[in-house]
Amino acid sequence: MPKTFKIVITGRVQGVGFRPHVFNLANTFQLNGTVSNNEEGVIIFITGDEDVVHSFYRLLTEHPPVASKIWEHHIAETKHKTFQGFSIVPSKKSGKLNLQLTPDFAICEDCKTEITDQTNRRYQYPFTTCVNCGPRWAITNTFPFERDHTNLVSFQMCPSCSKEYGDPKDRRFHSQTNTCPDCGIQLQLSKADGAIISAEYPIENVAKLIKEGNIVAIKNTSGYLLCSDANNADAVRSLRKRKNRPTKPFAILYPSLEILKSHLKTNTVEDETLASPESPIVILQKKDFKGELALSELAPGLNQLGVMLPYSGILHLLAKELEIPIVATSGNIHASPIISDEKIAHRELFNVADYFLDHNLKITNPQDDSVIKFSSRNKEKIIFRRSRGLAPNFDIKIKKDKKILAMGGHLKSTLAFLPNNYLYISQYLGNLDHFDVFDRYIQTAEKFMELFEEHPEVVLVDKHPSYNSSRHGIELAKKLNSELYQIQHHKAHFASVLGEYQLFKKKSPILGVVWDGTGYGDDAQIWGGEFFSYQEGTMEHVGQFGYYDWLAGDKMAKEPRISFFSLANEKMQDEISAKFSKQEIAIYNHLKKKEVLKTSSVGRLFDAVASLLGICDYNTYEGEAAILLENQITDYKLSQCKSYCPEITNGIVPTKELFNNLYVDFKNGRPKEEIILNFIFSLAMIVIKMANQNKIKKIAMSGGVFQNTTLVDMLKELAGAEYELYFNRNLSPNDENISFGQLMYHQHIKN
Template sequence: MAKTFKIQIKGQVQGVGFRPFIFSLAKQYQLKGTVSNNENGVIIFCNTSKVGVDNFLKALLLNKPEIAIITSYVIDESRYTEFNDFIIVASKTKTQINLPLTPDFAVCESCKTEILDPKNRRFNYPFTTCVQCGPRYAITTKFPFERVHTSLIKFDMCEVCNDEYTNPSDRRFHSQTNSCRACGIQLKLVINFGETITENQADCIDKVVQFISDGKIVAIKNTNGYILCCDAINPEAIKTLRARKIRPNKPFAVMYPFIRMVKADFELTPYEEDALKSRVAPIVILQNTKNTRISTQEIAPNLNQTGVMLPSSSLLHLLMQKIGTPIVATSGNIHGSPIIFEKEETQNQLTDVADYFLHHNLDIQFPQDDSVVKFVDSQELIFRRSRGLAPNYIDAKINGEEPVLAMGAHLKSTFTLVPNSQTYVSQYFGNLDNYDVLKRYKNTIENYVDVFQTKPKTILIDKHLQYQSSILGKELVSKWNANLQEIQHHKAHFASVLGEHDKFNSGEKILGVIWDGTGLGDDNQIWGGEFFEYQRNEIQRVAHFEYYNWLAHDKMAKEPRLSLFSLLDNEDRDYIKYKFSKTEWGIYLKMIKTNRLKTSSVGRLFDAVASVLDIVDINTFEAEAAMLLENCAAGYIKNNPIDFLHNDNYTEIPSTKIIEAILKAYKNGFSKEHLAYSFIYTLAKTIIKMAKAHHIKIVACSGGVFQNSLIINILTQMSKKEKINFKFNRKLSANDENISFGQSMYYQHIKN
């Protein structure tokens, strides 16, 4: 006898074509009932037998849409209801939502084929999407994911689009972002002072192709925000873009039209190729080869690598097919500001940067930069977690039910909201000293709190109370009458890796190696070269790099020569006098005598090594010295690295000894490449020695230093021989982007 069963499915199941998929599967199994989105995911009711519902669920799990992620499912028998057919019913939610948010998906193969097919009705339509692809998070105003809750609501579907939307056998059945040339989004091409060049849709793209080929700079509104584009083979165009953006050296990303062209320019591993072609469509950092035809020196000065991506939207796909050559594609902003997404703002801020603007009239709700990743063999390192990756599903064990907001750090800000049983880690925002970044960070927090209709009861901030995130956190504490807790920066980093690998309950001792630029320590000194031990919900600091003078506040991070100045003793210091003016020398000598602020920063140690090897003395962008040093070390091809540390001191690692040894070897004619490599090798050896001294087999590494692919590579090689199991951040970046998640994990799992 037929019964009625209810199946609740949780996970990333909205905005991924799940309901249409269930609909056709139900038809195939001749089931009658309903499917709808609800606050927890997707809910199905159907009339069948116990065996029938089990078979149906089995088929569902086996054939689910590629971009869906199912985290749990429950079958219950429910009160018998007679259904006459199987239908999709509209969502009705009044309760708080409790499901992962869906990130944006890059354009799928079927849509790419359609827009290049002259016989297809979407030929050349730049906003073609389907249930499998298109913007999601970027255009969401509310949840659950329905057209009325997106920016598409202002476009009424034409009759043909509506037929697709309502036809169960069409691949755009229930596609919430459905539109076409007749009813959809419109392009508009304008010159930089605002005068319209054309609104003819075909002409818009053709003219942009023409402008870029002519060496001009065009600001293009993609579905996640504006990007600035120019010809990647034209050094003059790139130099102009650098000058206008006031960005002398920081690398630009390059967009290629086809994967085969990327393959001709770079030697791709299968992992890199998969990432480039994935629905995330991130920027993948690739090693240059002698065949790389783009203007590499202008794109990423003095670096032997390039950030490469494929088009993420139909608009960019169309454009790139017509251009047929790689273009520079960098976030549309001016130095330090967030990516721009509104037309007025573009014209205010980018008038002096871009020659032309390609606008469109789809509103962006959550603008995001492109994500950036790099591979060390199969290990993916996330450098920036943004479009396509955020705010996707983070699998984290949560203790307790109270809503928590973690404010994160300062330079690479993110926040983490835990309003229910899910953990939502926001995208990367940037440096909160920038007014516009701070505004966007604030607004996004407000949007999230609105979306989840939940006011946090506890707010977590960094111990550094001058961070803008800490200041705002305290304001929110008064506003919402919430509790406040400060969490030490490096302990939060450690907790982020423990959380990502679900290691809080493992019982084993875990060594935390947390190395970065700066973070305020428990002793009010500036930490950055820390070793911790984790066991049974407690974290202890067991060792650190020796303290040295922290000079001239923020200037220290910008001028690698200052870290070197601080790390050398009086005698050796004279050797680097040539790096300073006479006045500067006098000031710094005076400063070092009275200075009381100390640091254990490994990030600054990298700077000092870059300076001692005459690679760079003053950074033009954050982490430039570390990147150049890694680049130099990668040029070492022999296999005879030096370990600069012989004495085994397991409470304070002697940074001054490392620097002295490098200076001596450099004077004795060792090559920069050899010494740069040996420095990184010495750091890796230090971790192994520390693990052995503490009899620990699991080592969790986090902090900005672990974005260095060479150290990851050396550690991975050593791990096999030494039988040490290394854990790195996986879905989150190793840098301060993971602090907010780490704070929430620390709060929930650490007792001391």
């Protein structure tokens, strides 16, 4: 006797071809029923012999569509229903959203083949997608994921596309983003002054313009990119000048993995990441580079390049026309958010781009490219920026008592929202000092609340009283009558790692090592070199780097020479005189005598070392001195390194003595690379010493300093099998993880 069953599947199951997959599988098993999306995921009603239905269910859940991620699945017998065949029925939303959102996917191999095949009707159509690829979050307004909930609702499918959409054997069966040249999105090429350039295939013209040395602003599927010939030093210099970006490295778009590998050495994990559906920028070592790029202009003073492969139809077609690497940097003015609107782009980038390639698909959620690096020796993955392809989902189980909005930090801001059974972490938003970034940040918070039709019952903010994220959170909590909690910055960092690895229930103690540039401490000083212990719900501050003077406020982070001045003693006056005028020396000495604000920042310690060694006195972008410092390292032997750190007493690392010992080697003429290696080795040894002093074998590390891959590699080698090390793996160690850490702290820490 046939029975009817209800199957519920939750997770990332919308916008990934799940319903077409269910349809075809049900027909293979000759089962009747329906499948639809709703506010919680995919709902299936199916009638057939019980053993056949369970075979169908097992195969479906064990082998779902490639782009899907099943969170939970349930099957239960329900009231008997008779169905005529099996069908996909329109989605019905009967409650508030309770499902994972769908990120953007890189163009798949099948679609790439189609748009470069002269016999295919989608030849040179840059917005070709299918159920396995294309923009999702970028163009979505609400869920369940249906065409009329995206910006593609403006484009009615032609008969050919409709036929594909309705054909169960077609790859575009029920593809919500399906379009073609006859019914789809249109490109338009224009000069900076707005004059339209008529062209049947505008991308051919764009390729020609780039090769001629022009800068072209291209509206991609997640926002604008500024593009120029990466071989043309003059064009790259011009882009730097116009964008007001003097030294920060540019991302390079390579036409193919084959061309990339002919220029740079890559390993398997880097190759797989570059070609993944997320398709991020991957930072690669440029040792033994064999190409002809304008390296000095692309990544001034660096031995690494950030590279990516074409992840959209526009970029794939452009790469095919060019067959050379190009600069593909975020379309914005320095420090502003990525632009996605044509009018704003033409207004803001008028003096940057020579030409604009626009299209008429609205982008609701603009995103920067994600950035990832792997450590040289241990291939430890470090996320530098979490955005396109990775946001806004976060795969972790969380016990929810109340709806929570965590406001995050200030410089590398993100938001974390827990409105239902899932956690959502926004894409990287940026430095909230800048009005446009702060405005985007506020819009993102409002978007989350609107999308899920929920207001937070709890708002979490950083303890820093001047952070714009904290101020906005306080205002929001007051407006919504929500509970408000302040969470210390570095404790949130530590909690982010504990949360990623779900370590809160571990019985044995865990050492937290949190090193960054700045954070408001519990004693109202500027923390940044902190040690904590965690055990069974209690987190305690157990040590830190010894305090030194915090001089000139935020200027200290922009001028590494000021960090050097703060740590310098009477032996270092020759070096001070070479970096400061007599008037400046008098001013800073006066500040030193009066200054009551102190810092334990390891980030500023990196700055001081970089300044002493003549590597960087002024940062033109955040973290420049530390990046240039690590950049001096070519290789190392751990056995040949020595520590500059004296004994650690009562949990206090003697910062000034460490710096003085390093200075002695500098005065004795030791090579810079050797001093830097010894410095980083000293930091790694400090972690091990602190673990030993506290009798702890599990160590969790976070903060921007742990983007230093040499430090990570040294720690892993020193730890061996004796210690268990935990680094942020699915979040960046920098302040992007603060929102998640705030939420984890609030959920799990008693004190």
